[in-house]
Amino acid sequence: MQFPETSFSSPLSDKKNSKRHFLQYEPQFYVHCPPNEAPIESLWEIASQRLELLQEIDRLRSKGTSYQELTSGIEKFLFRRRHQSEYYSYENIIPDRLSDIELRDVFSHFLLRLAFCKERSGQVWFLQNEAVLFQWRLENAPSSQVDLLVEQLQQLCSEENIILRKIVKNLDLEPEFVQLYHYLYQKLPSSSTLLMYQIPFEQVPELVKHRSVIVRSGYAYLFSEQLNSFLVSCFRSFLSKSLGVVRKMEHLAEEHGQLKLLLESLRESQRLYINHFSSYSFEATEREGTGIHLQDLPQAMLDMPLCMFRLMKRLEQNHHLKHGARLQLGLFLKGCGLTMDESLHFWKTEFSKGGISSDKFDKEYAYAIRHHYGKEGKRASYTPFSCMKIIQNRPSAHEEHGCPFRELNSASLDVMLQSYGIQDAESRNSIVQKAREGHFQVACGMTLQMKKAGRRTKLSEETTTPMDNAHYIPSHPNEYFFKSREKNETSLKS
Structure with missing residues (x-):
């Protein structure tokens, strides 16, 4: 990835202050994990700090921030961390605290590599944000350090x-x-x-x-x-290969009881971050009467985000969806207000149009729907997927789930936007361009801005500026859905 040049003052640019946080260390390829030992409390400290920084980077990336804003966010985080170290005497809390900056950097990287190697989605998330951290360090590294990297690469x-x-x-x-x-x-x-x-x-x-x-x-x-x-x-290439290797050896690390607990804690912290919007109370939606029911689906389709609208259209055409698409759409409809009985009726009706008998549906598909509502298996009620989880859940060949702003090529995305109701070519081009640049949630937010201004109205200059604080950037499909319905109901009343 290539960022434009920029110049601005930052809280870490004071040359008189030689103190640095370990996350501010020089870039490296992390070839070898150090053989040194360290107290488990110190490992938790440095791993959690690195995870928080990667989460901050991820939040900034999802908003389509410029390099200046991304750099500013990283430096503000490190500035806060550096001053926390001044205010709190970790030596009194953690005996034999790991103090070497390079060792802290390497240990924290390998701990997160171990924590996120188990699942593909975790690997992708870790790889993307570590690459941004590596690039930020590279942009700020002296030429001598770049020369060392080149030698190491060779x-x-x-x-x-x-x-x-x-x-x-x-x-x-x-x-x-x-x-x-x-x-x-x-x-x-x-x-x-x-x-x-x-x-x-x-x-x-x-x-x-x-x-x-x-x-x-x-x-x-x-x-x-x-x-x-x-x-x-x-x-990125080297880290991707290394994650695959570590995945095969991960069970060895988990044989150590304390280390296993540490890795599980890091994964749980990440799950809470990824599913942040999933804590959104859908009970509140039901209580306020804003949820929809089966008879409302045809009229509600254009209020759905493009990822769900696309699946609904594909279901109408083929009367069938593969497992990943059924899971993504089914949980979304649950979050929109459909009861379990309504979901069973909806899927059974659609599949019957494709030739699937009632008996076959009951044997092969009904269990999964009841499972989503917590009526089968471990009886856990599943929450709808957030935008980040959908973006990271890449479909394989012949599958249809995932984020269309990421998965569709420019021509296919343009056609899909047109069927979605965005008829103005210039507006579609603006959205497609943002998707091509990798700002998937920004592109999704622009489609909702189109509805805010009128479904067939040209995007104004203000709405095509994704860095504007007023521009809406969705974090969850159900949030998008209810915001779109709220906008439309307000415009109808006026």
Whole structure:
């Protein structure tokens, strides 16, 4: 990922203050876990602090923040943590407290790697936010540290023949490099020479694909800004492979009683974060009479977020959905107010149109619906999925669940938005562009802004500014649904 350049003062930029928090340490690839021992209390302290930072990064990313806002959020967190260490004497609380900054950084990373390697969704969440932390550190690292990373990378990937070599280009003799630099960064180099990195072109296929590098004699030439992006990509690749390896060895770590409790505590903390909106009281919806019932579904479809609207349309067409889609849509409808009997009737009616007999439905599908309502199995009433859980729950081939802003290509998303009622092409293009940039929840919020201004009304300049505090960014499909119904009912009354 590539962030634009920025400059601003931050609470950590005071050069006179040499104190640093361990999360402010230099970037590294975390090749080896240190053999040192540390008290379990100290491990809990550093792991929970790193988890809180990754959660803060995740919140900022989900809002589609700029690099300046993301950086500011990270630095404010570290500033608070650093001053907490000044106010509280941990040495009196935790005996033999782990004090080495590098060890604290490495230990905390490997603890979270162990905690989130068990499930695919946890791996993806950890990988995405660790990559952002790595990039932030890289952006603030001295050139000597970047050189060490390059050396470490070449040792790690010796079999893949990744050879990065520093070279200096004379721009007076190489005008094409000036043109490319200006095209990519909308500015001219500050001097007549430019530091670049030479690498076999097959190691940077994305840059070659987008014509962002010059290729000569089998080598691609990267600008310094592109080197950071390349190192982040290598970090993601290496961490992804490492998570798979740790997953196979995770049972060894859990044989240690105290460590097992620590890892379970970290996972529980993360579950509470991911399902934050799931604590939303649907009983309040029923009590206030805002929930819907089976007869309301046809009229309520356009109030559903696109992820659910898409599944409803697919169900109407095929009269069947695969398990992941049934789970996603079924729990959403439960959260909208449908009772268990209404859900059973709804699914049975739709499946019967596809040729599934009543007996087959009762044998193969009814149990799962009753299970969602806490009437089967362990008798736990399941909550609807949050936006983050839907985004992270990637569908495999021929499956239809997940977030359409992430899963659909631009053309398919444009068609889906048109069927959703957004007829203005410019408005659809704005939404598709945000989805293409990876701001899935921002794009979803823009669709609701369209309804706020009128389903077939062009997006105003204000509504196309996702960083505006007034712009709504959904965190849960049911929240979106009730907000949309509230807007429509208000407009009808007026």
